[in-house]
Amino acid sequence: MIYNFSAGPAALPAPVLRQAAEELPDWHGTGMSVMEMSHRGRDFIGIAESAEASLRDLMDVPDDYRVLFLQGGATGQFAAIPMNLAQADGAADYVITGMWGKRAHGEGSKYLDRVNVAAIASPSTYVPPETHWQLTPDADYVHITLNETIQGVRFDHVPSVAAPIVADVSSMILSEPINVSDFGVLYAGAQKNIGPSGLVVVIVREDLLGRARASTPQVWNWLENAKSGSMINTPPTFGWYIAGLVFRWVADQGGVPAMAETNRRKAAKLYDAIDQSGFYANPVAPASRSLMNVPFTVAQPDLESVFVAEARSAGLVNLEGHRAVGGMRASIYNAMPEAGVDALIDFMKEFESRHG
Numbered sequence: 001m002i003y004n005f006s007a008g009p010a011a012l013p014a015p016v017l018r019q020a021a022e023e024l025p026d027w028h029g030t031g032m033s034v035m036e037m038s039h040r041g042r043d044f045i046g047i048a049e050s051a052e053a054s055l056r057d058l059m060d061v062p063d064d065y066r067v068l069f070l071q072g073g074a075t076g077q078f079a080a081i082p083m084n085l086a087q088a089d090g091a092a093d094y095v096i097t098g099m100w101g102k103r104a105h106g107e108g109s110k111y112l113d114r115v116n117v118a119a120i121a122s123p124s125t126y127v128p129p130e131t132h133w134q135l136t137p138d139a140d141y142v143h144i145t146l147n148e149t150i151q152g153v154r155f156d157h158v159p160s161v162a163a164p165i166v167a168d169v170s171s172m173i174l175s176e177p178i179n180v181s182d183f184g185v186l187y188a189g190a191q192k193n194i195g196p197s198g199l200v201v202v203i204v205r206e207d208l209l210g211r212a213r214a215s216t217p218q219v220w221n222w223l224e225n226a227k228s229g230s231m232i233n234t235p236p237t238f239g240w241y242i243a244g245l246v247f248r249w250v251a252d253q254g255g256v257p258a259m260a261e262t263n264r265r266k267a268a269k270l271y272d273a274i275d276q277s278g279f280y281a282n283p284v285a286p287a288s289r290s291l292m293n294v295p296f297t298v299a300q301p302d303l304e305s306v307f308v309a310e311a312r313s314a315g316l317v318n319l320e321g322h323r324a325v326g327g328m329r330a331s332i333y334n335a336m337p338e339a340g341v342d343a344l345i346d347f348m349k350e351f352e353s354r355h356g
């Protein structure tokens with residue numbers, strides 16, 4: 001048995017992979033795979049619409065929000081956000097709690113004259129309290145990263161600010177309930193809790209459409225995509241199809257509240273094992289700890305490569321931390337069964353008994 005703790009592209013639910021494998025050569029008697037059918041044909045339109053309907057259902061997306069299935073990953077949206085929401089002389093606030101927020105801010109700075117860091121966590125181990133945020137009065141939006149995948153830092157509530165909140169939810173979408181109407185825009189690269197990489201889901205409030213500057217590339221113009229059903233050009237059809245299968249799987253598990261209950265239990269037992277050991281450590285403030293990405297270190301740094309190698313031999317793979325921060329990281333997205341977390345904890349205890 002292999003448990004894949006990759007941060008992304010990450011493990012997909014086994015029943016989804018089995019269904020995709022079964023349907024690969026001949027989708028529903030059409031004699032072709034989803035990859036081979038026209039995106040404008042009845043079959044794919046059905047797949048696309050049903051995926052969107054499932055996501056709307058799972059997240060309880062209000063009617064005045066549009067759901068887009070686009071390309072270019074979450075990184076494409078780092079640029080699309082300023083282009084769609086503000087003119088070049090506009091302003092935006094970024095709250096930075098880790099590396100992805102930093103990247104979003106860096107990209108935003110290319111397209112806006114006034115890009116303000118309203119708050120930055122240094123080190124990236126907590127969410128700065130809102131009372132310390134320095135917001136721009138006429139900001140077109142405030143950008144936050146609800147879950148920082150690399151440092152494992154999570155917002156435990158939605159901040160209250162005047163400007164529309166744009167939130168990167170790449171590594172936490174569908175892992176716990178999100179009240180969509182608290183946000184102007186939510187966006188998520190698919191490769192953690194949704195499906196294959198390259199696809200990005202954007203959920204945008206209708207009144208924010210139509211603000212794009214004229215130079216916005218067509219493929220990233222939200223209004224044009226909303227009007228064309230995300231089909232300005234050929235969409236990432238196979239990723240969209242797999243996303244639909246994943247959404248159905250989440251619904252079969254009992255939906256997002258049920259996923260959240262399991263996710264909280266999985267995370268709590270892993271953090272407990274780390275905190276109680278004295279051998280492993282996680283630096284994140286308890287209130288800001290991620291439910292999805294759990295970085296940790298061992299007391300002697302030279303043991304980290306030994307840990308990763310021995311874990312791999314035990315079937316626990318992709319536990320190395322992000323190259324920017326080192327250490328280890330267990331990503332425990334929706335598709336990671338609780339048994340995988342139990343196996344990791346058992347291995348950690350056994351490793352400590354030999355090396356601690």
Ligand SMILES: Cc1ncc(COP(=O)(O)O)c(C=O)c1O
Pocket residue numbers: 008072073074075076100145147148149150168169170171189190197198
């Ligand atoms: C929170 C977050 N935002 C953005 C990205 C970048 O996503 P992509 O590689 O799809 O551009 C990632 C990483 O995959 C991420 O974890």
